[in-house]
Amino acid sequence: MEWKVKYQKHTKPAYSDLLDFFEPEIRALFASFDNEMQNRFKVHNKYHKFSNVHGWTYGYGRNYNCELLTVIVSSKYFEVLGVSVVNPETLNNALCEAETKYKNGFEQYCADVSAKRRENQIERSKKRVEREKAQMDELTESIDPDKLNKFKWAKKVSRNDLLKLYQSDAKGLLDEELLDEVGFTFYIRCKQAKEVRELMEKGRMLCLQCGEILQAQSYTAPVKCKCGYIYTYREYRRSCNAINMPGGRATPIFDDYMKKWLDSKTASQKMTVIDWLIHECHVTLMSGVRGRSVCVNLIEGTIKQISDLKLKLAYGS
Numbered sequence: 112m113e114w115k116v117k118y119q120k121h122t123k124p125a126y127s128d129l130l131d132f133f134e135p136e137i138r139a140l141f142a143s144f145d146n147e148m149q150n151r152f153k154v155h156n157k158y159h160k161f162s163n164v165h166g167w168t169y170g171y172g173r174n175y176n177c178e179l180l181t182v183i184v185s186s187k188y189f190e191v192l193g194v195s196v197v198n199p200e201t202l203n204n205a206l207c208e209a210e211t212k213y214k215n216g217f218e219q220y221c222a223d224v225s226a227k228r229r230e231n232q233i234e235r236s237k238k239r240v241e242r243e244k245a246q247m248d249e250l251t252e253s254i255d256p257d258k259l260n261k262f263k264w265a266k267k268v269s270r271n272d273l274l275k276l277y278q279s280d281a282k283g284l285l286d287e288e289l290l291d292e293v294g295f296t297f298y299i300r301c302k303q304a305k306e307v308r309e310l311m312e313k314g315r316m317l318c319l320q321c322g323e324i325l326q327a328q329s330y331t332a333p334v335k336c337k338c339g340y341i342y343t344y345r346e347y348r349r350s351c352n353a354i355n356m357p358g359g360r361a362t363p364i365f366d367d368y369m370k371k372w373l374d375s376k377t378a379s380q381k382m383t384v385i386d387w388l389i390h391e392c393h394v395t396l397m398s399g400v401r402g403r404s405v406c407v408n409l410i411e412g413t414i415k416q417i418s419d420l421k422l423k424l425a426y427g428s
Contacts, residue, residue, distance in 0.1 A: 112186070113166075113185070113186055114132060114165075114166050114167070114184040114185060114186060115164075115165060115166025115167075116166075117132070118166060118167050119166070120161050123159060123161075123167065124167055126156070129169070129184065130142075132184065132186075133189070134187075137187070137188060137189065137196070137197070140189075140196055140197075140198070140199070140202050141189055141196075143202060144182075144189075144191070144196065144202060144205065144206070147206055147209075148171050148179075148209070151206075151210075152171075152179060152209065152210075152213050152217075153173070154171040154172050154173060154178075154179045155171065155172070155173070156169050156170075156171055156182070157170075157172075158170035158171075158172055158174075158175055158178060160181070165183045165184070166184070167184070168181050168182060168183050168184070169181065169182040169184070170182075173221055174224075176224050176228075177217075177220065177221045177224050179209065179212060179213060179217055180192055180209055180212060188201075191205035191208065191209065192205065192208040192209060192212065193208070194208055246331055254333060254341055255339075255341075258339055258340050258341050259333070259340075259341045259342075259343075260341070260342055260343060260346045260347070260350070261319075261320070261340060262319055262347070262350045262351075262354075263319040263320060264300075264303065264319065264350070264351070264354050264356060265296075265299045265300040265302075265303040265304075266296060266300070266411075267296070267300065267408075267409055267410055267411045268293055268296045268297060268300075268409060268410050268411065269411055270410060270411055270412050270416060270417065270420050272289060272292065272293055273293060273389075273410065273420065273424070274420060274423070274424070275289060276289050276290060276293050276385070277424050280382060285378055285382060287378050290378055290381055290382060290385070291381070293385060294372055294375075294381050294384065294385050295372075297368060297372070297385070297388060297409055298368070298369055298372045298373075300356070300357060300408075300409060301357050301365040301366075301368055301369050301409075302369060303317075303356070304351075304356040304357040304358055304365065304408075305357075305362075305365065305366065305369070307351060307356065308351070308356070308358045310324065311344075311347070311348055311351070314326065314327045314344070315327065316334065316342050316344060316347050318336040318338060318340060318342070319340075320336070320338050320340045321336060321337075321338040321340075323336050323337060323338065325342065327344035327347075329344070330343075330344055330345045331343050331344070331345050332344075355407045355408050356408065357405075357408040357409065358408075361391075361405045361408070364388070364391050364405060365408075368384065368387075368388050371384040371387065372384050388409075389421065389424060391405060392405045392406040392409065392410070392417075392421060406418075406421060
């Protein structure tokens, strides 16, 4: 069955479907071609397009606007820049055509597209700032600015307090007052973040002054709490993210900590739970997985400062 018949417009094939479609010999040639595209020209097979003539085709590029070439799929071969690849010789011909096109200004083209994108982004950001300033000026004409978007987020744990706690534990003289302060600070921040994020997903906000639950009417419309404080959903959400309130993929860690902390009764149990949380922070820092470490959600300081502290706690000075 031909490719365009098997996978029609509303049946987008997965990459594994493409590989399975090829006969073993063609699949091996395609794997070599794909490897050359990534390593020699730094372009990737990510940009699917549907053509009434060829069905689903595969663009190799750095984004949709910087495409080097398109692969056309057939039951007996794959086609690149007019070359039907069926054996090593035709594969080499296709790669030569790709290299010719690459050398014909592809890098400069990508640089120009990136520069234009940055220029457009700067202009969009400038217009957004101007628009939002005008909206805020209009709001504050009839609203007390001292009551508008005043956020009171649960604090992070001090690096110095955390270090002192571990030092007291290492000496066999655990500071139980500091233990409770550190553990409870972690708990309150995780708890507030969980409540706030669950409400925001429903278009609601927790008043950070009195605890009242407010319903947002729109993204920018002011919502007044009975205590007198006023919020806009846009700035509320932005502030929550900017202050690194716990959430995202690490949510199970924060949820586990809250349960473990409430279940802990003795000083030893509490220290074990805090140590578990610090270990999870250390693991996310050292894992190399793209994205922020859990530590920035819970501990004061820059990533470098927190990293130095956790390495000291993990391995000693």
